[in-house]
Amino acid sequence: MQDRPRNPWARASGTVETAPADEPVKPADPSAPAQDTLQGAFVGRGRPLFWLALRTGGLTVLTLGFYRFWMKTRLRRWYWSSIRIGGVPLEYVGDPLEKLLGFLFAVVILAFYIGVVNLLLMFASFALLQGNVAAYLLSFVGVIPLWFYAQYRARRYVLARTRWRGLRFGLEPGAWGYAARALGHWLLTLLSLGLLWPRMTFKLEQYRTDRTFFGDRRLHQGGGWTMLFPALKWIALALLLGLVATGALGSGAGGLSFLLFLLAGILMLYGLAYYRVETLVRLTATKTLDGVGLRLAASPRKVLRIHLVGYLLSGLGIALPASVLGALFVFVQSAETLADMGLDSLPWAGLDRWVLVLLGVALYFSIFLIWSALTHALITMPLTRHYAQGLQLTGSGGLAAIRQRPRDEHIEAEGFAEALDVGASL
Amino acid sequence: MTGFETRAIHFDGQSAEPRDIRLQLDPARRSLTGPGVNWPLDEVREVPDQGGADLLILRRADDAVQRLILPDRSLAAQLPRRTAPVPAVQRRQIWIWAAAAVASVALIVFVLVPKMADQLAVFIPPEGERALGEVTLSQIRSALDESGTQSVGFCTAPAGLAALQRMEARLAAAMPEGQPLSVHVLDHKMVNAFALPGGYVVFFRGLIDEAGSPEEVAAVFAHEIGHVVSRDPTRHALRSAGSIGVLGLVFGDFAGGALVLFLAERLIDAQYSQSAEAAADAFAADLLLAAGLPPDALAEMFERFRRLGGDDEGIMAHFMAHPRLGDRIAAARTATPPDFAATPLLNDDEWRALKAICG
Numbered sequence: 001m002q003d004r005p006r007n008p009w010a011r012a013s014g015t016v017e018t019a020p021a022d023e024p025v026k027p028a029d030p031s032a033p034a035q036d037t038l039q040g041a042f043v044g045r046g047r048p049l050f051w052l053a054l055r056t057g058g059l060t061v062l063t064l065g066f067y068r069f070w071m072k073t074r075l076r077r078w079y080w081s082s083i084r085i086g087g088v089p090l091e092y093v094g095d096p097l098e099k100l101l102g103f104l105f106a107v108v109i110l111a112f113y114i115g116v117v118n119l120l121l122m123f124a125s126f127a128l129l130q131g132n133v134a135a136y137l138l139s140f141v142g143v144i145p146l147w148f149y150a151q152y153r154a155r156r157y158v159l160a161r162t163r164w165r166g167l168r169f170g171l172e173p174g175a176w177g178y179a180a181r182a183l184g185h186w187l188l189t190l191l192s193l194g195l196l197w198p199r200m201t202f203k204l205e206q207y208r209t210d211r212t213f214f215g216d217r218r219l220h221q222g223g224g225w226t227m228l229f230p231a232l233k234w235i236a237l238a239l240l241l242g243l244v245a246t247g248a249l250g251s252g253a254g255g256l257s258f259l260l261f262l263l264a265g266i267l268m269l270y271g272l273a274y275y276r277v278e279t280l281v282r283l284t285a286t287k288t289l290d291g292v293g294l295r296l297a298a299s300p301r302k303v304l305r306i307h308l309v310g311y312l313l314s315g316l317g318i319a320l321p322a323s324v325l326g327a328l329f330v331f332v333q334s335a336e337t338l339a340d341m342g343l344d345s346l347p348w349a350g351l352d353r354w355v356l357v358l359l360g361v362a363l364y365f366s367i368f369l370i371w372s373a374l375t376h377a378l379i380t381m382p383l384t385r386h387y388a389q390g391l392q393l394t395g396s397g398g399l400a401a402i403r404q405r406p407r408d409e410h411i412e413a414e415g416f417a418e419a420l421d422v423g424a425s426l
Numbered sequence: 427m428t429g430f431e432t433r434a435i436h437f438d439g440q441s442a443e444p445r446d447i448r449l450q451l452d453p454a455r456r457s458l459t460g461p462g463v464n465w466p467l468d469e470v471r472e473v474p475d476q477g478g479a480d481l482l483i484l485r486r487a488d489d490a491v492q493r494l495i496l497p498d499r500s501l502a503a504q505l506p507r508r509t510a511p512v513p514a515v516q517r518r519q520i521w522i523w524a525a526a527a528v529a530s531v532a533l534i535v536f537v538l539v540p541k542m543a544d545q546l547a548v549f550i551p552p553e554g555e556r557a558l559g560e561v562t563l564s565q566i567r568s569a570l571d572e573s574g575t576q577s578v579g580f581c582t583a584p585a586g587l588a589a590l591q592r593m594e595a596r597l598a599a600a601m602p603e604g605q606p607l608s609v610h611v612l613d614h615k616m617v618n619a620f621a622l623p624g625g626y627v628v629f630f631r632g633l634i635d636e637a638g639s640p641e642e643v644a645a646v647f648a649h650e651i652g653h654v655v656s657r658d659p660t661r662h663a664l665r666s667a668g669s670i671g672v673l674g675l676v677f678g679d680f681a682g683g684a685l686v687l688f689l690a691e692r693l694i695d696a697q698y699s700q701s702a703e704a705a706a707d708a709f710a711a712d713l714l715l716a717a718g719l720p721p722d723a724l725a726e727m728f729e730r731f732r733r734l735g736g737d738d739e740g741i742m743a744h745f746m747a748h749p750r751l752g753d754r755i756a757a758a759r760t761a762t763p764p765d766f767a768a769t770p771l772l773n774d775d776e777w778r779a780l781k782a783i784c785g
Contacts, residue, residue, distance in 0.1 A: 044477030052475070074475045082477025088435070088444065088495065089481070091473060101520050104527035111527075111672045115534040116542065119668035123546045126554040165444060166437030166493050215442055402442040404491065 040391030042384065043089075044082030046377040052078055053373035061365050069099040075376070080162065083388045086396065094161035094413070102157070102413025110416070117142065148179035150416035152208070159212060160408035168405050172211040181207060198228035198279070205283050214289055215402040223286035231278035234271030238264050273304040284391075291398035297390035303383065310379035317374045318367050325363040328356065430504065432496055436463055439491025449494065451504060458484075463494070472508045487512050531672055539668035540661075547660040552606075556624030558663055563610075563622055570614055581611040581631060586783025589776040593644050596771060597651065600716035605655060609647075613784045617734060619646050621653040623660040631784045636730060640772040640780065641723035645714060645758075649724065652709030658702050707754055711761035718769035725758035 056071035073096045080092035118139050125135035152175040159169040185200035202225035209221035245260035277300040284296035393399075430451035435444045449460040451467075458465040465486055473483040473493070482496040487510070502508060550558070567577040594609055607625045617632040627650045629643070637643045653659055711721040728751055772780065 042477075043480070049477075077473075077475035078477045080477075081473070081475065081483070084478070089476075089478065089483070091483075091493070093490075097520055101523050104520075104523040107527045108523070108530045111531050111534050115539050115668045115672045119539055119542055119546070119664060122667040123550060123664060126558045127550050128554070163491075165442040166439045166491055167442050168491075399442045404440050407490070 036395055036397060038086030038393040038396045040388045040393075041084045041087075042082050042388040043084060044078060044381060044385070046381055049075075049078060049381050050373050050377040053376040054369055057369040057372055061369065066100075069096040069103065072096075072099065076158075079381075079384055083384070085164065085391065085393060088165055091163045092158075092161060093163060094158070099413045099415070102410075102415030104415070106415030113142075145179045145183060146416065148182040149175045150414075152178040153410075154414035154417035155208065156408070157410050157414045160410055164214070165399070166404075167215040167402060168407065170213040170405050170408055171208070172213070174207070174211055178204070178207055198232060199225040201225075201279050202228055202283070209283075209287055213405055216405050217290045217402050220288050221283065221286060222288060223282070227282055227286070228279050231275045231282065232271075234267060234274045236271075238267035238271045241267060270300065270304055273307070274300040276300075277303050280387075289398070290402070291395050293394040295392040295394060296387065297392075298387055302386055306379060306382045306386065310375065310382065313378050314371060314374035318371050321363055321367050321370060325360060325367065328360050328363065331356070430501060432498075432501060434460065434497075435495040436460065437491075437493045437495075438462065439489070439493070449496070451501065458494070465494075467505065468507050470505050470508065471510060471512055472502065472505070474509070485512070535669045535672055539672075540665055543661045543664035543668065546664055547657045550623075550660060550664075552624070555657075555660055556606075558660065559622040559624035559626040562659075562663055563626055563628065566622075566628075567612065570612070570616075579613045581613050581784035583779070583783045583785050585776075585779035586611075586781075589640075589772055589780040590783065592776065593640065593647060593771060593780075596717050596719070597644065597648055597713060600713055601651070601655075605651075607651065607654070611783050617731070619650055621650040621659045623657075623663050625654050626659075627651065627654065634781060634783065636734065638726065638730065639723065640777050641719055641768070642727040642730070643780070644717075644719055644771055645710060645721070645724035645727050648710035648713045648717075648719075649706050651713065652706030653702070655709060656702065656705060658706070704754070704757075707757060708761075711758060715761070715763075715766070719771060720766065720768045721761040722759050725755045728755045728758065 053071075053075060056067065056074055059067040060071050073092070073094050076092040076094060080090040083090045118135070121135040121139050125133070125138070128134075152171075156171040156173070156175070159171045162169045182204060185196075185203060188196045189200050202223075206221040209219050212219040241260055241264035245257045245264055248257035248260055277298050281296050281298055284294050287294045432449050434447055434449040436447050436449075437444060445462065447460040447463065449458055449463065452459050456467045458467065458470060465484075469487045469489075471485050471487050473485055476483060480498065482499045482502055484494040484496065484505075486492055487507075564577065570578045590609055590611070594607060598605075598607065605625060607627060609627050609629075611629045611631060611634065614630045615632045615635075616630040617636050619627070619629045619633050621627050627647060629646070633646065634643060637646075707724065710724055714721045714723065732751060732755075
């Protein structure tokens with residue numbers, strides 16, 4: 001209390017008087033008069049995010065992975081608080097300890113599955129088929145429904161811990177229903193050679209949206225699945241081009257066909273980005289919350305560019321530590337070869353091997369850390385910013401009537417999702 | 427005394443309606459006050475990790491939902507417990523679940539999986555067992571290669587292989603029928619040998635380099651056959667199939683976890699149980715006697731390992747790790763009857779050929 005600024009009162013009241021009450025570009029002013037449309041904004045910057053990701057990642061490595069629950073929480077808080085709708089930031093209130101708890105809970109369940117089921121599968125696969133491919137395949141297939149289940153549960157947890165204007169979001173229980181539908185839709189999509197992909201996209205989004213709440217009001221997904229068909233157009237064009245390229249290859253025009261294949265590949269990449277963005281835009285525009293509407297403006301080209309540039313720059317960012325690690329590796333190898341040849345009287349042969357090993361391990365981890373921090377700052381953040389800036393709430397007068405919803409305890413948090421990220425590497 | 431005053435948005439946590447209020451710091455009552463707001467200063471916390479540095483977002487430690495959004499950070503310096511932690515919910519539960527998770531993992535890794543592996547190892551048909559051994563051997567070979575790009579090669583000098591086959595035939599003659607063996611030498615400096623499911627016995631070059639006589643190699647051979655016959659490696663392989671996935675689950679696959687996983691895997695892999703080793707020793711002694719070879723060659727090999735023990739790299743871990751190596755040496759010595767007359771195993775040429783098996 002001693003280091004009070006000299007005259008905080010004057011400054012504070014000054015702020016109040018000089019701040020124009022209706023300045024729309026200043027997101028810091030949440031009290032802009034309630035026009036009917038609320039504009040989304042993103043205020044976070046890449047540099048602080050990079051350091052936050054690097055710092056928390058370093059702690060995660062130092063604590064043998066246990067800080068990752070804190071890391072995730074802190075990064076989410078940062079992202080959520082950077083997104084402002086009508087000047088009011090979102091808030092993430094998840095607790096690292098409840099994530100740890102959820103993870104422990106998932107371990108109790110999954111340890112049994114992974115330990116016993118894998119052992120049995122391994123036995124059966126070797127005993128009956130003399131190989132372990134069947135075991136890996138079956139244990140992978142067995143995890144797929146669990147994976148969708150975990151995805152829904154994780155979404156439920158994240159929504160339950162997200163607030164805006166002091167009110168909680170929520171998602172109704174329904175993870176097994178989601179897993180069953182996801183499996184069915186995937187099967188249909190595969191059987192229809194992708195033609196029913198938009199149907200899956202729509203139906204799964206509808207399932208999630210119709211179970212999503214803001215405060216005590218339920219979100220509603222309007223529209224129909226056929227409205228997503230146009231989102232496939234660039235992919236269709238890429239496939240068509242690929243077909244033409246195959247034809248060209250068949251008729252002996254090798255050079256032309258190569259060119260066409262290249263073009264088709266690039267077009268496919270754009271087509272996938274286009275599908276992702278376009279479906280999101282269309283699905284968002286048809287969502288409503290009790291008279292409040294949503295709108296999203298997003299550009300597939302920008303999304304693709306963020307990915308390409310982001311990965312390129314992140315790759316450049318880790319190039320230096322990676323090449324140092326490579327050089328160190330060659331150095332250790334050659335030192336060993338020389339030692340094997342009895343030439344260990346060379347001056348640097350006395351250099352402690354452990355120092356080199358430790359240096360190598362430190363470099364190895366720092367490459368991971370820098371990569372993850374760079375992709376946060378150069379990909380995740382710009383993408384989030386792009387979507388946040390394009391988001392609009394229309395008819396926001398309806399928000400006033402919305403009331404709080406009770407807390408969803410959700411004891412297992414996103415434990416299954418957390419554990420299954422790992423389970424995928426089984 | 428004048429109070430600090432600022433504009434603020436208050437969200438009462440009950441409705442989505444923002445309330446634009448004037449907020450005052452009342453130093454006398456040590457509280458933040460305004461219409462509908464009366465927050466004791468000691469309960470006021472800042473919501474951390476904000477992406478935008480412009481706003482100051484405040485909450486009450488004792489109220490989960492109310493929020494105050496201040497247009498600038500000038501009040502921050504006057505909140506004595508701004509960064510103090512907010513008591514989280516139900517810490518005791520964490521400990522209960524942590525204990526449950528540790529107990530369940532321990533139960534699965536140390537009790538359930540080993541028990542099941544022991545049971546299943548008996549039922550696995552010979553072809554399956556062989557396939558398991560083959561897969562494990564190729565995994566070990568690529569894991570041992572330091573450059574990480576290829577596999578450690580087999581040593582295949584023809585004369586050396588012939589000597590090794592002679593040794594195998596001598597031991598096999600003293601064994602009951604029906605136990606297929608397949609013997610390999612890996613070109614690696616480690617002083618070690620191991621058995622794998624399906625009758626695989628694998629020596630490292632280092633062991634053959636260090637051995638003082640063919641009988642010592644034969645003694646290790648007999649010991650590994652002991653493991654093969656009792657199906658120790660099959661149990662072991664099934665056990666790690668179950669346990670390693672579980673440990674991967676616990677530690678995660680983020681950078682830090684990879685290291686722990688590697689170390690944990692090592693720990694699991696390090697050794698068979700003491701009784702399995704003792705049984706393999708006893709089997710070896712009987713087999714050597716039946717083949718007309720001196721069982722105390724095993725003792726000599728053990729002593730050699732013990733002398734080499736100062737140099738920790740690659741000494742047969744499952745021999746060295748046991749504190750009772752002395753007992754095992756003594757047991758191997760006493761297994762030789764006083765009137766025992768050994769029949770020579772390899773002649774000098776054959777022994778030289780075996781030593782040069784890796785070229």
